[in-house]
Amino acid sequence: MKIPFSYVFRNLWTRKITTLLTAGGMALVVFVFAAVLMLDAGLKKTLVGTGSFDNAILLRQSAQTEIQSSVYRDQASLLETMPEVARGVNGAPLVSRETLVLTQIPKRGSDRPQNVVVRGLPPMGLALRPQVKIIDGRMFRPGTSEIVVGKSISEGFEGVGIGQRQRFAGREWTVVGTFDGGKSGFDSEMWGDVEQMMQAFRRVSYSSVIVRLQERGDFDALKTRISGDQRLILDVKQEPLFYEEQSKTLSQFISILGITLSVIFSIGAMIGAMITMYAAVANRTSEIGTLRALGFRRSSILAAFLLESILLAMVGGVMGLVLASFLQAFTITTMNWQSFSQLAFGFHLTPQIVVTTMIFSVFMGLVGGFLPSVRAARLEIVDSLRAA
Amino acid sequence: MYLKLIYKNIFRHKLRSLLTIAGLVVAILSFGLLQTVVHAWYAGADMASANRLITRNATSLVFSLPAYYRERIRALDGVNAVAISNWFGGIYKDQSFKNFFASFGVDHDIFFDLYPEFKVNPDELLAFKKDRRGAMVGRLIADQHGFKVGDVIPMTSPIYGGGTWEFNVRGIYEPKDETTVTRQLYFHWDYINEQMKKRFPRRAEFAGVFVVQIADGSRAAEISQAIDKEFRNSLAETLTETEKAFSLGFVAQTEAIVTAVRIVSFVVIIIIFAVVANTMAMTARERLAENATLKALGFGPGFVAGLIIGESIMIVAIGGVLGILLTFPVAAGFKSAMGSMFPVFYVTPQTVMMQVACAAVVGLLAGLLPSVRAARVKIVDGLRYVG
Numbered sequence: 086m087k088i089p090f091s092y093v094f095r096n097l098w099t100r101k102i103t104t105l106l107t108a109g110g111m112a113l114v115v116f117v118f119a120a121v122l123m124l125d126a127g128l129k130k131t132l133v134g135t136g137s138f139d140n141a142i143l144l145r146q147s148a149q150t151e152i153q154s155s156v157y158r159d160q161a162s163l164l165e166t167m168p169e170v171a172r173g174v175n176g177a178p179l180v181s182r183e184t185l186v187l188t189q190i191p192k193r194g195s196d197r198p199q200n201v202v203v204r205g206l207p208p209m210g211l212a213l214r215p216q217v218k219i220i221d222g223r224m225f226r227p228g229t230s231e232i233v234v235g236k237s238i239s240e241g242f243e244g245v246g247i248g249q250r251q252r253f254a255g256r257e258w259t260v261v262g263t264f265d266g267g268k269s270g271f272d273s274e275m276w277g278d279v280e281q282m283m284q285a286f287r288r289v290s291y292s293s294v295i296v297r298l299q300e301r302g303d304f305d306a307l308k309t310r311i312s313g314d315q316r317l318i319l320d321v322k323q324e325p326l327f328y329e330e331q332s333k334t335l336s337q338f339i340s341i342l343g344i345t346l347s348v349i350f351s352i353g354a355m356i357g358a359m360i361t362m363y364a365a366v367a368n369r370t371s372e373i374g375t376l377r378a379l380g381f382r383r384s385s386i387l388a389a390f391l392l393e394s395i396l397l398a399m400v401g402g403v404m405g406l407v408l409a410s411f412l413q414a415f416t417i418t419t420m421n422w423q424s425f426s427q428l429a430f431g432f433h434l435t436p437q438i439v440v441t442t443m444i445f446s447v448f449m450g451l452v453g454g455f456l457p458s459v460r461a462a463r464l465e466i467v468d469s470l471r472a473a
Numbered sequence: 474m475y476l477k478l479i480y481k482n483i484f485r486h487k488l489r490s491l492l493t494i495a496g497l498v499v500a501i502l503s504f505g506l507l508q509t510v511v512h513a514w515y516a517g518a519d520m521a522s523a524n525r526l527i528t529r530n531a532t533s534l535v536f537s538l539p540a541y542y543r544e545r546i547r548a549l550d551g552v553n554a555v556a557i558s559n560w561f562g563g564i565y566k567d568q569s570f571k572n573f574f575a576s577f578g579v580d581h582d583i584f585f586d587l588y589p590e591f592k593v594n595p596d597e598l599l600a601f602k603k604d605r606r607g608a609m610v611g612r613l614i615a616d617q618h619g620f621k622v623g624d625v626i627p628m629t630s631p632i633y634g635g636g637t638w639e640f641n642v643r644g645i646y647e648p649k650d651e652t653t654v655t656r657q658l659y660f661h662w663d664y665i666n667e668q669m670k671k672r673f674p675r676r677a678e679f680a681g682v683f684v685v686q687i688a689d690g691s692r693a694a695e696i697s698q699a700i701d702k703e704f705r706n707s708l709a710e711t712l713t714e715t716e717k718a719f720s721l722g723f724v725a726q727t728e729a730i731v732t733a734v735r736i737v738s739f740v741v742i743i744i745i746f747a748v749v750a751n752t753m754a755m756t757a758r759e760r761l762a763e764n765a766t767l768k769a770l771g772f773g774p775g776f777v778a779g780l781i782i783g784e785s786i787m788i789v790a791i792g793g794v795l796g797i798l799l800t801f802p803v804a805a806g807f808k809s810a811m812g813s814m815f816p817v818f819y820v821t822p823q824t825v826m827m828q829v830a831c832a833a834v835v836g837l838l839a840g841l842l843p844s845v846r847a848a849r850v851k852i853v854d855g856l857r858y859v860g
Contacts, residue, residue: 107747107748107751109747110744147634148631149631153632186536188532197721253532289675334568349503350741353499354744356496356748357748360493364755417733419727425534427726
């Protein structure tokens with residue numbers, strides 16, 4: 086015979102302060118746990134959202150980032166002739182030759198300059214990134230020292246308002262617009278005309294070349310063609326995979342740090358649950374005796390107390406998740422080690438994280454409540470009735 | 474007598490008190506570890522000398538400077554010596570955090586004169602200077618990977634390419650004290666330069682940064698400006714700052730992470746506060762009748778309140794002291810488990826002081842509310858109360 090659920094629920098309800106404190110402790114652990122998962126998910130979403138499977142990116146062989154890479158003009162021209170490359174109006178190849186450099190701008194409210202990506206790209210570069218929209222001002226004009234800045238840059242950094250000037254590479258660059266990169270990595274970049282950038286930075290080679298494929302399936306054909314061509318010592322990657330690689334180190338770091346913290350903190354919370362449940366058992370010794378005398382089995386007692394502990398943990402879990410969901414309003418800007426530049430990304434709550442977090446909190450309740458429940462189940466009827 | 478009463482009270486519920494203490498140990502310990510991680514983040518800045526400036530490209534670190542700047546900087550007033558230091562970005566084995574260490578091509582002749590905190594054996598240093606492919610390895614990486622003098626270290630570099638580069642270990646330098654970072658491999662900048670001349674002549678004769686030694690640390694600002702003025706409006710303008718500012722600039726790039734770790738380290742204190750407060754609330758509730766009896770016997774409310782708050786403080790003191798003591802061995806274990814990720818990792822006196830402060834706050838706050846309630850309880854109500 087089972088002990089009704091309302092008994093379990095009412096027990097938690099009577100001891101409000103104890104329930105609240107114990108669940109509150111668990112909520113904080115769950116909060117940290119969920120926050121880490123959300124941060125990692127946000128990072129992945131940002132970087133994967135930056136690329137599209139319709140595009141392929143070409144870098145110098147064995148270069149891991151655009152900063153390290155160089156692609157020469159003749160190589161870029163050769164790429165434009167490949168049959169796998171899509172063509173736009175008038176048969177112009179959908180190829181963007183880009184150059185990528187870093188400059189330093191102070192973050193808002195700090196005087197320490199941070200590395201920020203400056204990307205030089207031709208007008209064609211915009212056609213390859215349909216997710217990017219100008220939200221304020223206008224696009225830069227090719228052939229001028231004008232730049233547009235991503236949303237995260239314009240919100241988080243000094244001196245990048247429309248009409249303001251940035252000085253780098255021996256020139257003044259005027260900010261003429263702000264663009265929304267659709268929560269992608271482009272939000273953390275500044276864009277200008279590629280040929281102007283090449284001149285200013287005195288570069289003879291591009292950093293990378295982005296090509297639009299005729300069809301997604303053409304990637305392998307393109308790859309074979311490039312590796313077969315002696316003149317092209319280039320690596321070709323699908324854009325989303327390239328950007329995923331870019332976030333690997335940071336993502337790994339966040340997960341390791343977060344999981345370690347959650348495990349250590351959960352020990353504290355489980356001890357809290359254990360203390361509460363032991364007290365619950367001790368206070369209700371005679372009650373347990375009565376239940377047993379009424380005919381409830383040991384297993385029912387065990388189940389009731391375990392359920393109480395799990396319920397307690399779930400209250401904590403829900404509280405923690407609600408707290409964590411508010412984090413979605415925040416954006417974190419930190420250095421992505423691989424690209425050596427600042428990257429803004431948010432906390433992203435996915436259904437999978439909700440499930441994982443709830444499982445985690447149930448687990449805490451189960452572990453914390455197990456020993457006390459066993460003690461409750463093992464009480465002898467006579468002794469416990471006499472205890473009162 | 475009073476203390477003895479409190480002490481006896483703690484062990485009336487042995488299991489509960491032990492669990493609470495165990496929780497405290499975990500919390501104070503992890504708080505200490507997290508603070509140490511934050512401290513480790515600033516490792517390079519702690520080691521910085523006031524007599525060294527770093528000159529780099531004003532646009533950003535990824536751009537290099539022409540190597541001939543070295544001579545022009547050296548000619549400036551107040552400058553003692555200048556050495557090239559060039560980030561090589563070498564990868565040993567794989568790209569994991571565990572196997573990571575920094576590698577620089579430097580002016581082999583004078584570099585170690587600029588860094589007296591690296592203790593070198595003169596014979597080894599001489600051997601290093603004579604070998605074009607020689608390398609000096611820090612104690613930390615030597616211990617981690619078992620490098621010995623005479624070993625060959627193969628590395629690849631995504632920046633310089635060219636397949637595998639091999640360096641001969643000619644010496645191992647030791648740290649002067651625990652703030653010294655020994656996670657770097659130094660080799661001849663000439664070696665990189667020579668390879669670049671052969672393969673990419675356009676990239677030859679460039680230096681990453683210049684380490685500038687000045688005679689008088691108090692003239693740092695003035696000399697920095699003199700250096701930057703020297704190259705204003707040139708193709709590669711420079712930015713010169715003290716070594717400390719340079720290192721802090723690096724830390725600032727990852728400030729968000731440091732801030733997060735810092736916040737989280739206080740979250741664990743709040744968690745344990747909830748646990749201790751809960752314990753004390755339960756204890757006070759159970760002793761309501763007993764405290765009323767004490768009052769009926771003539772003990773004042775202060776006495777009863779003191780019993781509860783004293784118990785809370787004593788529990789926290791036991792847990793706190795154990796936690797602090799454990800921090801030292803655990804930090805040492807953590808350091809060796811993490812490999813070279815944190816080159817400098819030791820518990821500072823400030824960390825211990827913060828641990829003590831946090832424990833004191835938790836002990837006081839957790840006992841406060843229950844003790845006030847115990848002091849205020851009316852004797853009749855207390856005596857009438859049954860569990």
